[in-house]
Amino acid sequence: MALLDDIKQNVEVGNRDAVLAQVQQALDEGTTAQDVLAQGLIAAMDIVGAKMEAEEMFIPEVLRAAKTMEAGLGILRPHLAVGDVKVQGKVVIGTVKGDLHDIGKNLVAMLLASAGFDVVDVGINVTPADFAKHVKDNDANFLGLSALLTTTMPMMKETLAALETAGLRGQVKVLVGGAPVNQSFADQIGADGYASDAGAAIKVAKELA
Amino acid sequence: MMTSDDIRTVHQAGLRLLEKTGVVFKHQPTVDLFASHGFEVDGLRVFMTEAHVEAALAVVPSWFTMEGRNPDRHLTFGGDHLVVANAAGAAFVLEGTDMRAGTMADLSTCLKLSHMSSNVDMLGNPILPQDMPADEGYRQSIHCCLTMSDKLLEYPIATPEHLQVALDTSEILYGADWHQRSRVFTVLNSLSPLQFEEGTCISALELAARNQPICLTPCVMGGTTGPVTTAGILVLQHAEVMAGLVLVQLVSPGCPFVYGGTSSISSMMTGDMLVGVPEYWALMTATVEIANHFDLPSRAGGGLTDAHLPDMQAGIECAMGLASVMRTGVNFILHGTGIISSFNAVSFAKFVIDDELVGMLRSRLKRIDISEETMAVSVIEDVGPGGNFLLESHTYAHCHDYDRPSFFNRRKHDVWLSRGGLDIAASAEKRAKAMLESYVAPDLDPLILRQLGGYCYGHCTVAPYQAVEE
Ligand code: B12
Numbered sequence: 001m002a003l004l005d006d007i008k009q010n011v012e013v014g015n016r017d018a019v020l021a022q023v024q025q026a027l028d029e030g031t032t033a034q035d036v037l038a039q040g041l042i043a044a045m046d047i048v049g050a051k052m053e054a055e056e057m058f059i060p061e062v063l064r065a066a067k068t069m070e071a072g073l074g075i076l077r078p079h080l081a082v083g084d085v086k087v088q089g090k091v092v093i094g095t096v097k098g099d100l101h102d103i104g105k106n107l108v109a110m111l112l113a114s115a116g117f118d119v120v121d122v123g124i125n126v127t128p129a130d131f132a133k134h135v136k137d138n139d140a141n142f143l144g145l146s147a148l149l150t151t152t153m154p155m156m157k158e159t160l161a162a163l164e165t166a167g168l169r170g171q172v173k174v175l176v177g178g179a180p181v182n183q184s185f186a187d188q189i190g191a192d193g194y195a196s197d198a199g200a201a202i203k204v205a206k207e208l209a
Numbered sequence: 210m211m212t213s214d215d216i217r218t219v220h221q222a223g224l225r226l227l228e229k230t231g232v233v234f235k236h237q238p239t240v241d242l243f244a245s246h247g248f249e250v251d252g253l254r255v256f257m258t259e260a261h262v263e264a265a266l267a268v269v270p271s272w273f274t275m276e277g278r279n280p281d282r283h284l285t286f287g288g289d290h291l292v293v294a295n296a297a298g299a300a301f302v303l304e305g306t307d308m309r310a311g312t313m314a315d316l317s318t319c320l321k322l323s324h325m326s327s328n329v330d331m332l333g334n335p336i337l338p339q340d341m342p343a344d345e346g347y348r349q350s351i352h353c354c355l356t357m358s359d360k361l362l363e364y365p366i367a368t369p370e371h372l373q374v375a376l377d378t379s380e381i382l383y384g385a386d387w388h389q390r391s392r393v394f395t396v397l398n399s400l401s402p403l404q405f406e407e408g409t410c411i412s413a414l415e416l417a418a419r420n421q422p423i424c425l426t427p428c429v430m431g432g433t434t435g436p437v438t439t440a441g442i443l444v445l446q447h448a449e450v451m452a453g454l455v456l457v458q459l460v461s462p463g464c465p466f467v468y469g470g471t472s473s474i475s476s477m478m479t480g481d482m483l484v485g486v487p488e489y490w491a492l493m494t495a496t497v498e499i500a501n502h503f504d505l506p507s508r509a510g511g512g513l514t515d516a517h518l519p520d521m522q523a524g525i526e527c528a529m530g531l532a533s534v535m536r537t538g539v540n541f542i543l544h545g546t547g548i549i550s551s552f553n554a555v556s557f558a559k560f561v562i563d564d565e566l567v568g569m570l571r572s573r574l575k576r577i578d579i580s581e582e583t584m585a586v587s588v589i590e591d592v593g594p595g596g597n598f599l600l601e602s603h604t605y606a607h608c609h610d611y612d613r614p615s616f617f618n619r620r621k622h623d624v625w626l627s628r629g630g631l632d633i634a635a636s637a638e639k640r641a642k643a644m645l646e647s648y649v650a651p652d653l654d655p656l657i658l659r660q661l662g663g664y665c666y667g668h669c670t671v672a673p674y675q676a677v678e679e
Contacts, residue, residue, distance in 0.1 A: 055478055058477035058478055059432075059477055059478065059479075059480060060432070060437075060477060100400060100406055103430060103433045103434060103475075103480060104480065106433070107433070107480045149300075149337075150300040150310075150337050150339050150343075151337065151343040154343070179553055180300045180301070180553075197479055197480075197481075198479070198480065199479075
């Protein structure tokens with residue numbers, strides 16, 4: 001349908017005003033909210049995801065598309081049932097204690113959010129106990145840990161231990177990342193997943209979801 | 210090249226940020242200090258006026274001399290002096306295509322190479338050893354840096370504990386009144402955009418109180434922690450350096466200070482910082498030009514590359530990175546040798562290639578010496594049209610002028626082949642091996658050596674790394 005194709009394209013290029021108007025128009029014309037969501041908004045984000053992986057779209061463009069899709073979703077929400085919008089999972093993410101590097105963590109957080117995860121960014125320099133508390137308070141099923149310093153990587157292991165102590169380890173999948181972190185370190189400390197960049201992080205999280 | 214108009218425009222833009230947006234110092238005593246000097250403060254945010262910046266610029270020295278334990282190795286920062294230091298803070302070592310965790314032994318290898326190099330003037334703490342618990346690793350690394358070479362060290366100070374080690378080891382080396390002279394040199398980063406974290410504030414206050422030099426180096430990443438455009442990056446970097454300068458000069462008017470910058474663009478595809486790109490070279494050139502404009506010692510650039518092999522990409526990027534700042538008259542280069550993989554690793558082969566490159570650039574930067582003797586007009590007249598210069602005593606007298614020992618190939622293909630046909634990385638490994646074999650530790654007063662050992666190893670649970678036998 002031409003209008004849904006337009007919506008799809010306008011989400012992709014981040015044209016918020018057009019998407020808002022066209023989503024409303026589609027509803028007015030009698031298209032179901034479910035169809036607008038699936039064939040307009042979600043279809044657009046699938047293309048965006050593929051283009052990002054193919055290195056055709058840059059991060060600011062992906063984020064703009066995601067924001068546009070969210071705006072469109074805002075109009076659809078009253079017309080959708082609870083189960084219609086699939087939330088991929090609830091993620092608590094932060095940089096471990098002693099570490100201030102947050103650029104990579106922020107990127108992962110933003111891109112996970114744009115991929116449909118509900119993300120709570122708890123910032124930098126977060127202690128193991130605080131991570132456990134945030135997981136509990138938010139009833140999260142994912143925890144993302146970032147470390148850029150070899151001196152702070154051990155905090156990832158301690159955070160896993162804190163989750164264990166708090167009886168929360170079974171409830172969350174733990175993802176780790178940051179320049180000095182690799183798969184073998186992730187395996188060694190018993191994390192559930194590792195990703196070397198934000199694109200890969202989304203993939204891994206979706207696989208584990 | 211920036212015109213002085215460009216520089217003034219960037220400066221004014223930076224001042225506007227300091228005045229209207231302000232800078233956050235995440236350390237109450239630092240904010241209190243500003244407030245007590247009449248600065249406008251809102252929570253942890255401090256606002257600075259043009260007058261504050263002018264006052265700091267009026268008292269900061271345009272040069273200073275660092276004094277180490279060997280008077281022949283004192284180093285002057287500023288004017289037309291150039292100080293080159295090796296790689297700093299890498300966690301990994303790259304050998305071939307293999308990236309592995311750095312160890313104390315790797316640290317020792319780097320320090321030996323730096324000590325033997327005639328192009329590296331100063332040490333950076335090259336490797337963060339992963340075969341040690343972090344706190345012990347730090348003290349043992351500092352011990353290696355202070356004993357394996359008598360070149361001055363850029364102290365890596367990221368925490369108050371590190372700061373204490375710097376102060377304590379300086380007292381052991383130079384006695385109780387060590388801070389009468391410039392002894393501890395460190396690079397501090399702002400936390401862009403427009404923030405200084407607590408540890409940085411503490412280090413700045415404590416070092417400035419002892420009149421020790423501070424090299425303030427923002428690492429703005431365009432598109433993530435700064436605007437995506439290079440001009441925007443430059444303005445933000447400048448504002449942060451000025452904010453640091455104002456703080457340091459408030460604590461101790463006349464305290465030595467270096468205008469630093471290592472900001473670059475980030476890949477908008479991945480967010481990764483890019484250091485092997487023309488935008489980085491342009492930004493680093495501009496950094497030096499701005500420092501020159503304000504008559505401040507500068508730090509910028511380095512032998513940086515985004516390559517993961519000491520290959521042609523690495524060579525191009527390093528040469529461009531180093532030449533850009535050296536031609537502009539930079540005073541201090543950190544990561545001059547050995548760093549690879551966008552700051553993340555050290556390569557020993559690249560270390561000696563960079564060493565060679567720095568040497569070549571130093572020669573390149575010398576002006577062609579124009580004199581009667583060097584123009585040799587009378588020699589040309591004597592030889593006349595169609596003659597030969599090989600037998601001239603002028604040739605005999607100067608035939609070693611441009612003779613620089615080099616492992617770069619200067620021979621014909623067949624000779625090169627008969628000598629193994631090695632590529633640059635393989636030749637570099639041979640060269641590194643030879644340098645390591647000829648390494649001799651510098652003398653150090655046995656009493657000081659014992660005290661340093663006691664201090665650095667006293668509480669260690671892991672056996673000391675025996676780089677230098679007592
Ligand atoms: C920018 C930077 C800084 C900035 C940080 C600004 C900020 N807001 O984060 C400043 C200047 C403040 C800084 C300070 C320091 N830094 Co620093 N810094 C860097 C630099 C140049 C880039 C890091 C970066 O942001 N990259 C871009 C992002 C997008 O990449 P990323 O972080 O790797 O993230 C990606 C992936 O790793 C992954 N990922 C990241 N997190 C997560 C989490 C999860 C769950 C998942 C799945 C994936 C994932 O996805 C991300 C997106 O693709 C690196 C060198 C480098 N090239 O990595 C050094 C580096 C990390 N820093 C280093 C050091 C030593 C320091 C200091 C101690 C001193 C210093 N200045 O050198 C202080 C420490 C401060 C502290 N206590 O944390 C060393 C670390 C060595 C080590 N591994 O131990 C490095 C390697 C440079 C070096 N050789 O000196 N630094």
